Amino acid sequence: MRRRAFDPLIGAAVVTVLLLGACRQPARPRPQRSIVLVTIDTLRADHVSPRLMPALDALGHQAVFFEQAITVAPLTLPAHASLLTGLYPPRHRVRDNQMFALPGDVPTYASLLKRHGYATGAFVSAVVLSHRYGLNRGFDVYDDDMPDGGAERSSRATTDLVLAELQRPAAGPRFLWVHYYDPHAPYTPPEPFASRYRSAPYLGEIAAMDEQLGRLVEAFERGAGGPSAIIIAADHGEGLGDHGEPQHGNLLYQSTVHVPLLLVGPGVAPGTSDTPVSTRHVFHTILDWAGLGATDSLRADRKEIVLGEAMKPFLDYGWQPQTMAIDGPQKVIHAGTTDEVYDVRADPGETRDLATSAALSRPLRDALRDYPVPSLQAARVPDAVGEEEKRKLASLGYVGAGTAPVVRAEAPRPASMTALFDPLERASFLFVSERYADAVPLLQKILIADPHNLDAVLRLATAHGALGRAAQADQLFERAAMLAPGSADVRMYRALHDARTPNWPRAVPQLEQVIAESPERVPALEALATLRERQGRPAEAAALWRRVYALRPASAAELARLGEIEMAAAHTEAALEAFEKARALQGPRFTHDLELGVLYLDAQRLQEARSALDRVPPSHPAYAMVLFKRAQVAVLLHEADAAQRIGAARRQAYATTRPLIARERLFAR
Numbered sequence: 001m002r003r004r005a006f007d008p009l010i011g012a013a014v015v016t017v018l019l020l021g022a023c024r025q026p027a028r029p030r031p032q033r034s035i036v037l038v039t040i041d042t043l044r045a046d047h048v049s050p051r052l053m054p055a056l057d058a059l060g061h062q063a064v065f066f067e068q069a070i071t072v073a074p075l076t077l078p079a080h081a082s083l084l085t086g087l088y089p090p091r092h093r094v095r096d097n098q099m100f101a102l103p104g105d106v107p108t109y110a111s112l113l114k115r116h117g118y119a120t121g122a123f124v125s126a127v128v129l130s131h132r133y134g135l136n137r138g139f140d141v142y143d144d145d146m147p148d149g150g151a152e153r154s155s156r157a158t159t160d161l162v163l164a165e166l167q168r169p170a171a172g173p174r175f176l177w178v179h180y181y182d183p184h185a186p187y188t189p190p191e192p193f194a195s196r197y198r199s200a201p202y203l204g205e206i207a208a209m210d211e212q213l214g215r216l217v218e219a220f221e222r223g224a225g226g227p228s229a230i231i232i233a234a235d236h237g238e239g240l241g242d243h244g245e246p247q248h249g250n251l252l253y254q255s256t257v258h259v260p261l262l263l264v265g266p267g268v269a270p271g272t273s274d275t276p277v278s279t280r281h282v283f284h285t286i287l288d289w290a291g292l293g294a295t296d297s298l299r300a301d302r303k304e305i306v307l308g309e310a311m312k313p314f315l316d317y318g319w320q321p322q323t324m325a326i327d328g329p330q331k332v333i334h335a336g337t338t339d340e341v342y343d344v345r346a347d348p349g350e351t352r353d354l355a356t357s358a359a360l361s362r363p364l365r366d367a368l369r370d371y372p373v374p375s376l377q378a379a380r381v382p383d384a385v386g387e388e389e390k391r392k393l394a395s396l397g398y399v400g401a402g403t404a405p406v407v408r409a410e411a412p413r414p415a416s417m418t419a420l421f422d423p424l425e426r427a428s429f430l431f432v433s434e435r436y437a438d439a440v441p442l443l444q445k446i447l448i449a450d451p452h453n454l455d456a457v458l459r460l461a462t463a464h465g466a467l468g469r470a471a472q473a474d475q476l477f478e479r480a481a482m483l484a485p486g487s488a489d490v491r492m493y494r495a496l497h498d499a500r501t502p503n504w505p506r507a508v509p510q511l512e513q514v515i516a517e518s519p520e521r522v523p524a525l526e527a528l529a530t531l532r533e534r535q536g537r538p539a540e541a542a543a544l545w546r547r548v549y550a551l552r553p554a555s556a557a558e559l560a561r562l563g564e565i566e567m568a569a570a571h572t573e574a575a576l577e578a579f580e581k582a583r584a585l586q587g588p589r590f591t592h593d594l595e596l597g598v599l600y601l602d603a604q605r606l607q608e609a610r611s612a613l614d615r616v617p618p619s620h621p622a623y624a625m626v627l628f629k630r631a632q633v634a635v636l637l638h639e640a641d642a643a644q645r646i647g648a649a650r651r652q653a654y655a656t657t658r659p660l661i662a663r664e665r666l667f668a669r
């Protein structure tokens, strides 16, 4: 029986049934089994082979392979959000990496399993799946700590952590999600795979990861202590140049949407299935295996129209939104007014477009027509990502635009813009890395081919501004304002630019307006805080910096600077707090012990004042002040050597401390 392919209510209905069932039947008679889900980033379905992946192949003898598994979107975060929730992206509302987070009201398998007694753990291997994007909900452990503050973690390092976790006792059956990232660009396999795959490092990454997959599966089966279940899926494939796409995320061809998917476990008959299935049913399969009675499990043979989307070019550049639908061998890619139609069984490379001759079924046309395009404003949280995080994401090639684009009916199809994929990524990377001179020619090239690209106009304007070319910058900001009248992004970029020029006073009211409209725009808060300092209004500057650091973590140097500003504003307690946080982070590299001593003395916390002043080295340029303050503390604490300390302060006094010492009543006795 075929049911309607895209019914946004179905996901919610399944979960409601589950929750009701859970209420009526709190005790479950049959033993719950441990389950592991391994997601492999960027593994192309047609690259899975016994030679390249012997560990996967060994597992395959007990597995069912889905030979036509299709991801919901060729992007890491939306694809994983669907695995976790069973929903297509319009329902879970995560349509792109980085600028969306999973809303708190969408149930996930982790939250459902945890409620039913599972010990839940997740180990992810790249910052693109950081807990900040909301996939951590329902996991007892969500390990997203990248080594050395980097952007990714090798499968070996992740596997080591999982194996250590398996050594610990668990309160119930385990559910583990392990995410491997190695095959994602940049392709830098470890030895011996680097040498073995010198001319094909992508394959080297896959082979290295497979070795770790073998270690993981073996340890999991050994440690599960009973029947276990394993699901392995990729989040998307990799273009490798097919259809003009080097990596993934911009187009909907099989190279990036067709993925490996296999199940091993009780009730699974080994073999293959060539029915097209969506990877979102991993959610239902996990609940089914956990005994939570979900429908739509992959363990049952099922047919449906499989859907997918690629919204990144729309959300970033305003190009046509792209959707696809697969019904048996027939696949339709829809963008703007154009449909491409392929027979993916006879022509898996999608070389022959059948659009002029093929007849599309009614359900297929309906499914495409009803597929919701995202709103450009919905759930867009670009500024939740700090500059440091943006640089890390950029190092992995995640360099999405920061600006809501100009949407227009005559926008180009992404498939006709492939010549820009490389320049766009490269220009974004250079811009985020503040290599403005290198970014300028690429941005100019992009604007010739795509003159409505608002993000490129704003970046080019900002780059010219940073390079001191005010006239060019102004001209481009005018162009941006004409392209997108009323755009908050244009106002913000222009204000940020003005803030860096001699015209900075005119940026103040603009920034105030931007912050009034969007109180969490970190770059605007930072810029206004800096201008408040310049205006000699430290109390307002400090309040703004505190808002910034509530939205993103502060570095030690930033905390020390905040301490100075709080001090200038006569906020003794706030200054002490900021300096002490900086000291905790910096240890012996902390250079504000004199300030701490002064503040503690001011707060009558004499013991702490003494400790802080005693930590200041004699090489400090204001050591005469240290001697003066230390003598005051000595008198107040009735120290035996107070008189000597007063003498030392007098002998080594300089212009600033001499009158203070002369006037100091504590020294008069």
Ligand SMILES: [Zn+2]
Pocket: 041, 042, 075, 076, 077, 184, 235, 236
């Ligand atoms: Zn991915």
